[in-house]
Amino acid sequence: MERRTIQPRPGWQQTVEGQGVVYPLTRHPDGSLRPYWDESAYYVFSLPEVEALEEVVEELHTMCLAAAAHIVERERFVELGVTDARLAGLITESWHRRDELPSLYGRFDLCYDGTGPAKLLEYNADTPTSLVEAASAQWFWMEDCFPDADQWNSLHERLVEAWRRQGSLVPAGPVHFAHSEGDEIGEDLMTVAYLRETAEQAGLDTEALSVEQIGWDRLTGRFVDDRLRFIRSCFKLYPWEWLATDRFGPHVLDTLDNGGGSGTTCWIEPAWKMLLSNKALLAILWELYPGHPNLLASYLDGPRELAEREPGTGAGAAAGYVSKPLLGREGAGVSVHGPGSPAVLRDEPCCYQELAPLPDFDGNRVVLGAWVVEDEAAGLGIRESEGPVTDEYARFLPHVIL
Numbered sequence: 001m002e003r004r005t006i007q008p009r010p011g012w013q014q015t016v017e018g019q020g021v022v023y024p025l026t027r028h029p030d031g032s033l034r035p036y037w038d039e040s041a042y043y044v045f046s047l048p049e050v051e052a053l054e055e056v057v058e059e060l061h062t063m064c065l066a067a068a069a070h071i072v073e074r075e076r077f078v079e080l081g082v083t084d085a086r087l088a089g090l091i092t093e094s095w096h097r098r099d100e101l102p103s104l105y106g107r108f109d110l111c112y113d114g115t116g117p118a119k120l121l122e123y124n125a126d127t128p129t130s131l132v133e134a135a136s137a138q139w140f141w142m143e144d145c146f147p148d149a150d151q152w153n154s155l156h157e158r159l160v161e162a163w164r165r166q167g168s169l170v171p172a173g174p175v176h177f178a179h180s181e182g183d184e185i186g187e188d189l190m191t192v193a194y195l196r197e198t199a200e201q202a203g204l205d206t207e208a209l210s211v212e213q214i215g216w217d218r219l220t221g222r223f224v225d226d227r228l229r230f231i232r233s234c235f236k237l238y239p240w241e242w243l244a245t246d247r248f249g250p251h252v253l254d255t256l257d258n259g260g261g262s263g264t265t266c267w268i269e270p271a272w273k274m275l276l277s278n279k280a281l282l283a284i285l286w287e288l289y290p291g292h293p294n295l296l297a298s299y300l301d302g303p304r305e306l307a308e309r310e311p312g313t314g315a316g317a318a319a320g321y322v323s324k325p326l327l328g329r330e331g332a333g334v335s336v337h338g339p340g341s342p343a344v345l346r347d348e349p350c351c352y353q354e355l356a357p358l359p360d361f362d363g364n365r366v367v368l369g370a371w372v373v374e375d376e377a378a379g380l381g382i383r384e385s386e387g388p389v390t391d392e393y394a395r396f397l398p399h400v401i402l
Contacts, residue, residue, distance in 0.1 A: 001043060001044070001049060001112070001114025002044045002046055002114070003042075003043055003044075003115065003216055003362060003366075004041060004042055004043075004044060004306065005040060005041045005080055005303055006039065006040065006041060006042055006145065007147070008039045008040050009039065009141075009144060012024075012039055012056070013025070013037075015140075016037050016133075016137045016141075019132075019136050019137045020132040020136055020137065020172045020183075020190045020193070020194055021036075021037050021132055021133050021137045021190070022186045023036060023185040023186050023187050023190075024036055024283060026086055026392070026393055026395075028393055032215055034393075034395075035395060036394075036395055036396060037137065037395075037396055037400060038272055038384070038395040038396065038397050039080055039141060039145075039397070041364075041397055042145075042397055042398050042399055043366075043397060043398075043399040044181070044400055044401075044402050045114075045152070045398070045400075045401050046351075046400075046402070047113065047150075047252075049378075049399055050152045050401055053110075053112070053118060053152075053368075053370065054152075054295055054377040055378075056110075056117070056118050057110075057370045057372060057377040058079070058372075058376060058377050059294070059376070060120055060123075060150070060294060061108075061322060061372050062375075063285060063289060063292075064123055064125075064137060064276050064281065064285065065257035066231065067275075067283075067285050068095065068272065068275040068276060068286045069095070070284065070288060071274070071284060071330040072084070072092050072095045072096075072152055073276055075088070076284070079280050079283075079284075079300055080275070080278045080280045080281075080326065081278070081280070081326050081327070081401075082348050083276070084244075085225075085368075086253060087244055087253065090253060090258065090271055091271050091272055091275065093258045093260075093275055094256075094258045094259075094270050094271035094272040095118055095272040095275065097260060098259075098270065098272055099259075099333050100169060100257065100258075100259030100260075101165075101227055101259045101266065101268075101269050101270040101272075102169045102170055102233075102266070102270070103163075103167040103268070103269055103273065103374075104159065104162050104163075104166075104195075104268065104269065104371060104373060104374070105128065105131075105159065105306075105371060105373050105374075105378075106123060106125035106126075106128055106273075106371070106372045107123075107124045107125075107126060107128035107130070107131075107369050107370065107371050107372070107381075108120060108122075108123055108124075108369070108370045108371075108372065108391070109121040109122050109123075109124065109367050109368070109369055110319075110367070110369075110370055111356040111359065111367065111368075111370040112359065112368050113359035113366075117147055117293040118294055118339070118368070119294060119296050119356045120285075120294055120295055120296065121274045121296075121353075121356070122279060122282065122324070123276050123277070123330075124277065124279060124329075125269070125273050125276035125277045126239055126240055126269050126273045126274065126276070126277035127236075127237050127238065127239050127269075127277070127329075128369075128371075129187055129188065129237070130267055130369060130372075130381050130396060131155070131191050131194060131195070131381075132187075132190050132191055132194045132382070133158050133230060133396045134153070134155060134371060134379055134380070134396075135155035135159070135194070135241065135370065135379065135383060136156065136194065137154065137398075138151065138153065138381070138396075138398035138399065139151060139156075139179065139221060139343065141398045142170050142398065142400055143288030146150070146182075146400050146402075147358045148337050149400040149401060149402055150382040150400065150401040151398075151399065151400055151401060152378040152379055152399070152401060153378075153380065154378050155250065155373065155378050155379040156198065156380075157310075157358060157373070157395055158373035158376065158378045159195070159198040159232045159373055159378075160198045160201045160202045161202070162202075162373050162374050163198055163199045163201075163202035163204055163375075164202040164333040166201060167203065167204055167258075168206065168265070169266075170233045170256065170266065170330050171232035171233050171266050172206070172232065173229075173230070173232045173233070174198055174204075174206055174207040174229075174232040175204050175205065175206050175207070175234070175235060175298070176206070176207050176208075176209055176225060176231050176233065176235070176236065177192045177193070177195065177207070177208050177211055177234075177235045177267075177319045178192065178208075178210060178213075178234055178237070178238065179191070179192040179211065179236075179237050180210060180212070180237070181212045181237075182283060183213070188205060188237045191237055192208070192235070192237050193208070195210060195235060196235075199235075200231060203269040204224065207225060207229075209225050210227055210245055211236065211238050212247075213225065213226045214231065215228070216248060216251055217230075221251075221254070221255065221264075222255060222264050222265075223244040223251070223255065223264070223265050227265055230264065231265055232257075232264065232265065233257075233265070233266040233267075233268065234265060234266070234267055234268065235268040235269075236267060239327070239329075240267075240269075240271060240273065240274045240275070240277070241274070241327050243267070244271075252265075252267075255282065256271065258270075258271070258309055260290075268279060269359060272302070277327075278326050278327060279324045279325065279326045279327070279328070279351035279353075280300060280349075280351060281328050281348075282295075282296070282298040282324075282351050282353055283298040283299050283300045283351055283352075285298070286298045286299070292342075296353050296354040296356055297319075297353070297354040298351055298352065298353040298354065299351070299352050300349070300350075300351060300352070302343055302345050302352055303321040303323075303337070303343050303344075303352040304317050304343075304352070305318065305319075306318055306320065306321035306352065306354050306355070307320075307321060307337065307341055307342055307343035308340045308342050308343075318339055318340055318341070319339060319354050319355055319356050320336075320337055320338045320339040320340070320341060320353075320354075320355035321337050321352050321353060321354055322335065322355055323335045323336065323337070323344070323346055323348055323350045323352050323353075324350060324351045324352075324353060325349075326349050326350065328394040330390075330391055332391075334389050336355065336388050336389065337355070338355065339355070342360070356383070357388065358388060358390070361384075363386070364384040364385075364386070365384060365385045365386065365387075365388060365390070366382060366383070366384050367382070367383050367384075367390045367394075368381075368382060369378060369381040369382065369383060380399060381396060382396065382397045382398075382399055383395065383396055383397070385398055
């Protein structure tokens, strides 16, 4: 793994916008616009390196599914913040019927510098973004800049094939693809539009609308689109924890199709993905696989041995830790506590995870976003940040295999 600089292509901004990355720039707190899509540098991997990472990703995915089964079997929903017994029951039913429900993709965030084992930071398994740039824009960049190279990127083909294989699980009628109008930069819109395109290439009938356009027909007790047609299936880039608790949350639960034919709306991703998109998963993984080389020590009741026990004693001996809200995105709410820091318990439920400082390449802190489609590793997206937390100001950089 190596970071190299390169001259950006002339007209790169218009090029990537035409490929779906309509958000190539990010406005920073000082008012400046800086590249989000950053092709002034790129990362190089060897083929054996990528093959080893693929094995790690698929093993982690298998472990996560085992952890989800454990949560359901031991009814540990409260540790995930799921205190509604009805919702817990529907998640359980969804898990048991998972072979009957369409489910596409997820993204592991990994800490890796090309030397030691990759470490799992978190699993974005419900509403992962950065898909358009990972699947499409960086592939076209490679074809322009390194036509003889390769890339860890079979995302498009695997997504189309996933829709094709799972088409029989989707209820009759168009699959609706919904994004939120609260997305101001267009990332959610384009992610949904791209996934809709892969579904159409697989032969599915589709319709687009926003979550805010979804209506409720009181007479029939069904969700309808902006043309008053029943919504039998819907891919939503809208987190389940919002979907289940919003104003229409009770209707979602009343009409949830968990594969048994009793409901009216099949949501993609399915409800059981709530088990994987929750940071409590990290602590349960560590409990089930203590000392695993690709995991970081993680706990729900506090940082334990990761923190200094008493202020002023043993400074530097503790590993340090980060505290993460159980539900959060783009680094929101993440607090970093360096080696030797005292234990600080937060009021909200959190996961306390061993500190793994992000690899520093020329002052750039890097995170690998490794994609899974169905149950297989499918591609890589790389984000860089200037600080220790990968937040909304991070940049996306392409990569090649040489």
